[in-house]
Amino acid sequence: DVKVTQSSRYLVKRTGEKVFLECVQDMDHENMFWYRQDPGLGLRLIYFSYDVKMKEKGDIPEGYSVSREKKERFSLILESASTNQTSMYLCASTGGNEQFFGPGTRLTVL
Amino acid sequence: AQKVTQAQTEISVVEKEDVTLDCVYETRDTTYYLFWYKQPPSGELVFLIRRNSFDEQNEISGRYSWNFQKSTSSFNFTITASQVVDSAVYFCALSEFPQGGSEKLVFGKGTKLTVNP
Numbered sequence: 001d002v003k004v005t006q007s008s009r010y011l012v013k014r015t016g017e018k019v020f021l022e023c024v025q026d027m028d029h030e031n032m033f034w035y036r037q038d039p040g041l042g043l044r045l046i047y048f049s050y051d052v053k054m055k056e057k058g059d060i061p062e063g064y065s066v067s068r069e070k071k072e073r074f075s076l077i078l079e080s081a082s083t084n085q086t087s088m089y090l091c092a093s094t095g096g097n098e099q100f101f102g103p104g105t106r107l108t109v110l
Numbered sequence: 111a112q113k114v115t116q117a118q119t120e121i122s123v124v125e126k127e128d129v130t131l132d133c134v135y136e137t138r139d140t141t142y143y144l145f146w147y148k149q150p151p152s153g154e155l156v157f158l159i160r161r162n163s164f165d166e167q168n169e170i171s172g173r174y175s176w177n178f179q180k181s182t183s184s185f186n187f188t189i190t191a192s193q194v195v196d197s198a199v200y201f202c203a204l205s206e207f208p209q210g211g212s213e214k215l216v217f218g219k220g221t222k223l224t225v226n227p
Contacts, residue, residue, distance in 0.1 A: 042201065042219035099215060101155040
């Protein structure tokens with residue numbers, strides 16, 4: 001069964017902390033994506049990666065960075081978390097005709 | 111730039127009613143793909159369909175059907191005889207292929223469907 005997993009379903013962090021969100025896929029997909037989802041705004045692309053060590057900015061990359069050291073793992077990093085980064089974060093990978101999504105991480109920054 | 115509009119923010123129906131979710135898109139590409147995803151209260155996005163821009167045939171899958179019309183740039187989704195389990199947020203999405211880059215999706219803002227018993 002196809003799987004995209006995310007390290008946490010819920011996360012609470014404090015302003016200024018460095019935050020790591022991990023995503024792992026077991027489908028040998030080359031393309032991986034990070035989105036954030038906010039009420040009334042839909043899904044917005046933060047960063048994506050089409051190969052190991054390759055990354056491209058999405059529509060809202062400010063305040064985020066990513067790391068792709070291995071094909072199966074794509075990490076989203078908040079260097080210094082801020083309250084406006086409180087959101088649902090969704091990871092996805094692409095294979096064939098479908099983009100597979102993980103269960104999401106609901107991050108709260110206090 | 112690519113854009114997907116889902117004008118209906120929320121829809122509420124009674125079980126067994128038919129309901130249509132609208133999706134209008136904008137693109138300059140001649141080759142593109144359109145998608146629908148379902149996001150139930152559990153939060154995980156579930157893939158429903160992907161449609162190639164060259165294939166305007168309507169698609170039916172059980173109680174779900176999709177109407178793709180290039181002339182009006184629309185890709186509408188109909189649920190026939192709705193059920194409570196259909197309650198979810200539904201997203202329409204459009205693929206784009208940035209020059210030299212990989213496919214990525216542009217999502218609409220979603221339509222929240224509530225099916226009442």
